[in-house]
Amino acid sequence: MKISLNNIKYKYEIFQIFSLFYNQDEIEFSDIGEFKINIIKNNIIMGNNIIKEYSFDEDLTEKENIKKYVYSYLVDTFGYGFPYGTLVGIRPSKIASKLLKEGFNESEIIKYYDKYYLASSEKAKLCTEVAENEKKLLNNDSHKVSIYVGMPFCPTRCIYCSFASNPISSVKHLVQPYLEALTKEIEYIGKLIKERNIEIDCVYFGGGTPTSVDEESFDKIMRVIYDNFVCEKNIREFTVECGRADSINFKKLNTMKKFNVDRISINPQSMNNRTLKMIGRSHTKEDVINIFNMARKLCFENINMDIIIGLADEGINEIKNTMDEIEKLNPDSITIHGLSIKRGSKLKDSDNKQAARGFDEICNMYQEAHARSKKIGMFPYYMYRQKNMIGNMENTGYCMTSKEGIYNMEMIEDSESILAFGADGVSKYVDTKTGRIDRTANVKDVKEYINRIDEMITRKVQLFFKEELQWQNH
Ligand SMILES: C[S@@+](CC[C@H](N)C(=O)[O-])C[C@H]1O[C@@H](n2cnc3c(N)ncnc32)[C@H](O)[C@@H]1O
């Protein structure tokens, strides 16, 4: 679609709305575009075959008006719209959080989402529910920091994945040097945290797959994390996202118990063996069940399970089956992801994109997963969106009472500082008074990370340990 636009200031916003309906590669801006958009004073006039004119709503900003009316035009043309309307940001619940603080009630928030973004009442309700739950748990203490540690190895690489996740058998020679570099980084910063009396809120060990290394190496790195960030500290949560059933065993579960891990993930993604094979996960649904039961026997009382909607050629029946199997296990939380076709994943590069499902079936699959999570007593506690998500939906975390993943909530809401260790870890300093966020990222490539470990440490020291920072002055 060639678009001619008289006010180039809004090119990005218009591109975002068009990409809901057209393939991004097909959208082009040109002086002789067939689709004409003229923004004149408080009006937008647009169209190709049929020209329409909309007058701006005075309550909305110019940008919001433009997005809303371009979107409305395309909905009329195509005969369908999207549940989030013009909302394309990654944190749709942030709007509800802000409105709740200003004293709006649920029905006013629903009206607001419709008026400003043409978002459905169902999504507005979901955002409000998440925002309500977040209010109770978000850290308001600017002196606290959470910790992220990344393990960039996995048993195999899943086709949709773009995270730092190297199949461990092909990089065996890098595992020990990586763990040494990671230990150096943790111990150096751990010492500074201790000296400055900085309090730790949550610790999250993810990746990749933390348990993809052998038992001895896992025990060793867990001790380093425990000694520096957990021991004698009054932390709220210690999560290990072990994730892959084919990387977990009795010994590794025992190690996690020994070091006081209170939340783990055992992620099926799907409980259909055919799908698991197609996405490149070398475990079966039976493995997931066995490991889950083993973890329960060892008294893990907060177990999360991740699933993805839109995998391989899954439809509503496969999702029903996944939810049936998960329900039998009775986990403490379920995170429902929508497949996102990401740059850097095998899926993006392959010709065999996931079978295109009709929009109605995609909606049904999401609805089924949400409804079933609610039916077993869970409520939504955090959510975020990504680019190129199937159905343009969201990822939502559901949990039983008091089983929220606190780190997830803090991280998505940018409500506290995070010190991140390991390849691809992104540290952020959040000034809770001004809302300003400064970030520094570790390199993603494992070899680079090992070779440049001193630089990774220095970057963090520079961002977090300047004398004037507020958390050091209490
Ligand atoms: C950081 S990943 C790692 C989890 C762990 N290694 C595993 O696979 O079980 C966290 C979750 O993000 C989700 N995820 C990863 N890539 C995705 C994609 N392209 N689209 C949708 N969800 C994705 C999966 O549900 C995954 O469990």
Ligand code: SF4
């Ligand atoms: S989804 Fe998890 S297990 Fe699969 S490659 Fe990515 S990080 Fe590794």
